Amino acid sequence: MIEARQLTKRYGEKTAVDGLDFTVRPGAVTGFLGPNGAGKSTTMRMIVGLDAPTSGTVTVGGRRYAEHTSPLQEVGALLEAKSIHPGRTAFDHLMALAYTHGIPKRRVHEVIEQTGLQSVARKRSGAFSLGMGQRLGIAAALLGDPATVMLDEPVNGLDPEGVLWIRNLLTQLAAEGRTVFVSSHLMSEMALVAEHLIIVGRGRLLADTTVETLVRDAGGDTVTVASADSARLRDLLNGPGILITGQPGSEHLSVTGLSGRQIGTVAAEHGIALYELTQHRVSLEEAFMSLTRESVEYHASIQPARSAA
Numbered sequence: 290m291i292e293a294r295q296l297t298k299r300y301g302e303k304t305a306v307d308g309l310d311f312t313v314r315p316g317a318v319t320g321f322l323g324p325n326g327a328g329k330s331t332t333m334r335m336i337v338g339l340d341a342p343t344s345g346t347v348t349v350g351g352r353r354y355a356e357h358t359s360p361l362q363e364v365g366a367l368l369e370a371k372s373i374h375p376g377r378t379a380f381d382h383l384m385a386l387a388y389t390h391g392i393p394k395r396r397v398h399e400v401i402e403q404t405g406l407q408s409v410a411r412k413r414s415g416a417f418s419l420g421m422g423q424r425l426g427i428a429a430a431l432l433g434d435p436a437t438v439m440l441d442e443p444v445n446g447l448d449p450e451g452v453l454w455i456r457n458l459l460t461q462l463a464a465e466g467r468t469v470f471v472s473s474h475l476m477s478e479m480a481l482v483a484e485h486l487i488i489v490g491r492g493r494l495l496a497d498t499t500v501e502t503l504v505r506d507a508g509g510d511t512v513t514v515a516s517a518d519s520a521r522l523r524d525l526l527n528g529p530g531i532l533i534t535g536q537p538g539s540e541h542l543s544v545t546g547l548s549g550r551q552i553g554t555v556a557a558e559h560g561i562a563l564y565e566l567t568q569h570r571v572s573l574e575e576a577f578m579s580l581t582r583e584s585v586e587y588h589a590s591i592q593p594a595r596s597a598a
């Protein structure tokens with residue numbers, strides 16, 4: 290379990306993390322989402338004691354990282370700028386970590402297998418592809434068999450097979466009862482794997498929610514219905530929590546709050562012919578963007594085209 294209370298980090302004038310309060314629970318994958326520069330990496334660095342909070346606290350398993358006697362067994366982390374000696378083999382890198390943390394050699398072999406590194410374990414890590422480097426970083430994070438696993442942008446730059454592998458791994462780690470905290474700026478990716486979402490923008494908490502609630506709050510699914518008598522159908526469908534829009538006289542209505550099946554049933558019961566019944570899923574990417582729009586640090590600007598001299 291990770292608990293942040295009024296967690297704040299300032300770099301001079303810049304407030305990177307601004308009074309964050311959140312709890313990451315075991316047994317589920319929690320996505321940590323926000324646009325670039327939102328403060329995700331800074332928060333994660335504070336969780337593992339690589340940066341000190343300006344104020345507030347963050348604990349893992351009820352204690353600050355530095356207070357754990359064997360931190361690698363408590364939290365395994367893959368942070369963005371992982372420094373691995375390029376001349377060392379993957380095996381030697383993991384062995385050095387294991388040796389300095391009292392972890393048996395057997396466990397090194399286990400994580401090499403778990404992360405699919407068997408064939409390259411004796412190769413220098415400097416020659417690794419991005420995907421292999423990520424796997425090595427994850428192997429190091431899992432070495433201490435930690436109750437909490439924290440990964441910063443683990444799918445960045447990975448090919449589809451690597452992305453799928455990470456997805457399955459995260460689900461498996463959560464199913465084993467671990468606390469799994471994963472950052473990303475890609476809503477679509479997180480929606481596939483995370484149950485719980487913590488969304489930040491400009492260092493502040495924007496939402497502490499679930500994928501399901503986010504969809505509902507974004508307006509839920511909309512159904513487009515075209516019928517022989519849209520005025521009568523509108524009256525029949527109307528009710529609390531239901532939003533119906535459509536031009537007077539048009540055969541098309543746009544309905545939020547009812548499923549296509551419910552609308553079709555009402556129409557059939559009243560003998561109204563339907564010409565179209567289309568369900569539109571709300572885009573999670575849209576929901577995320579509308580939530581974080583105000584907090585995006587770097588908006589793209591379009592330069593006016595220069596005329597040729």
Ligand SMILES: Nc1ncnc2c1ncn2[C@@H]1O[C@H](COP(=O)(O)OP(=O)(O)OP(=O)(O)O)[C@@H](O)[C@H]1O
Nearest residue numbers: 300303305323324325326327328329330331332474
């Ligand atoms: N060491 C530092 N000194 C000064 N400013 C910093 C430092 N580290 C981070 N920042 C600033 O703090 C803010 C938050 O940065 P952070 O890297 O935590 O965001 P992020 O959400 O991880 O972004 P990204 O998705 O781009 O990795 C940014 O504006 C960044 O420029």
